[in-house]
Amino acid sequence: MSEFGIRLKHAREAQSVSLRHIATVTKISLSTLEALERDDYSRLPGGIFGRAFVRAYATEVGLDPDLTVQEFLGEYERFERERAARVPRPEVTAEDRAFAEKQRRAASVLRAILISLVVLALAGVLAWQMKVRSKSASAQGASQSPLVAGPAVPIEPVAASAPTAALVPAPAPAALPPNPVASKDQIVVQLGATRDCWVRITVDGTVQFEQVLRAGDRRDVKSGRDVYLQVADAGSIRWTINGKPARELGKAGQVATARLTPMTVKQFLQ
16 A cells, blocks of 8 residues: 555644645645645546646645655556556457447548549639639720820920929828727736646636646636735746736746736736
């Protein structure tokens, strides 16, 4: 049986640090920290999220973060292998393989038919466009009359004393309406993830969303006067505040938080 969680608990108690204190400082839920000390890996996230949680815990109780994370990854991999071994594998019969082969062949035939239909449709559209353009060009040629040169008209020189006509400037074009911006007391945040990252957003005291943003995802945050941002991997988040680029929240793998109010917005802008 693993003693990883027991060693974490002993290290925490040796520092006289409570789980509630660690939860407050790291922004990790109390139930997750309790599961970590119980070696209950079924309630813990894997990958970058698990590493970020363990690193933050180890830092608070005075353990080496890198060594503790490596030990956690080993225990988590062992847990995954044992769980996979307990899941019975379905038996694949000869009938199942024959059915799968028929499905594959049917899909290949259907794919070929769809490609042929698309090619025929594109060819028909191209032929129709060429026909329309040909008719339009013929109609324009028939409607145009040949140009006939008229008699030359001499140009009289302008006397030196004759006054020149004043140039009248053309009216200026109407100004474009300004782009909509957030009101003075409202904060609008847009998030983008370069890697998978757990994110929680709280707006005016209400959790707006808590989920994993996948690499390439973009998310607009509902505007408010108090926006609280929590991320498990600070280096993976790119964000803007009221349409302006914001500075990085931290380095890769770090758990980071940011509280935005009308008074603190400037602190986070680049």
